[in-house]
Amino acid sequence: MNATLQARFSSGVPWRIDVTTYEPPVLADATGTTGAFAAPVQFRGDSLATMEAKYADGTGAGPAGWTSYQQFGTSFAPDYDGGTLDLTADFLHSLKDGVPVTLTFHFWSGTIVTYEVTRSGDEVKGTAVS
Numbered sequence: 675m676n677a678t679l680q681a682r683f684s685s686g687v688p689w690r691i692d693v694t695t696y697e698p699p700v701l702a703d704a705t706g707t708t709g710a711f712a713a714p715v716q717f718r719g720d721s722l723a724t725m726e727a728k729y730a731d732g733t734g735a736g737p738a739g740w741t742s743y744q745q746f747g748t749s750f751a752p753d754y755d756g757g758t759l760d761l762t763a764d765f766l767h768s769l770k771d772g773v774p775v776t777l778t779f780h781f782w783s784g785t786i787v788t789y790e791v792t793r794s795g796d797e798v799k800g801t802a803v804s
Contacts, residue, residue, distance in 0.1 A: 676694055677693040678690060678691065678692055678693070679691040679693060695719055696718055696719030696720040696785075698718065698720070698785045698787070699716060699717050699718055699720050699787055700715065700716045701714065702715070703799075703801050705797065705799050705800070706797075706798045706800075708766040708796045711760070711800065712753070712758035712759070712760045713800045715758060717752070717757070720781045720782065720783045720785060721752070721754075721781060721782045721783075722752040722779060722780075722781055723780045723781055724743055724744075724779075724780045725750045725777055725779050726744070726777065727742060727765075727775050727776070728742045728776050729773060729776075730773075730776070735768075736769070736775075737749060737765060739768070744765065748764065749761070749762055749764065750762065761798075766791075766798055769791070769793045771794065771795065772792065772793075773792070774792045775792070776788060777789040777791060788803040789801070789802055789803060
């Protein structure tokens with residue numbers, strides 16, 4: 675948030691209006707394990723809304739396999755101070771071995787960023803998709 679404005683009316687409480695500027699977020703390639711995987715990201719003022727996870731055939735990937743949308747905080751979480759998007763062990767262990775998964779990150783600005791992860795045993799490789 676870059677600034678906060680306040681609108682006052684003849685009655686009622688003042689309205690708080692948060693002003694935020696941003697640039698599209700940028701993710702980078704990473705490696706890790708099923709116990710700890712963090713994709714480096716420059717949030718650039720934007721905030722994460724949700725994440726989808728799909729296999730190439732369009733089916734959902736992750737613990738909530740009945741939907742492509744995964745649970746915030748249970749499957750993934752942003753670390754704004756650390757500059758990472760963290761994938762949980764529960765999410766990573768649920769992925770098919772050796773099968774790429776496309777992650778689609780939806781940000782509050784409307785920006786959509788795509789990332790691919792592949793679990794091979796206990797190793798995880800993440801690749802930024804342009």
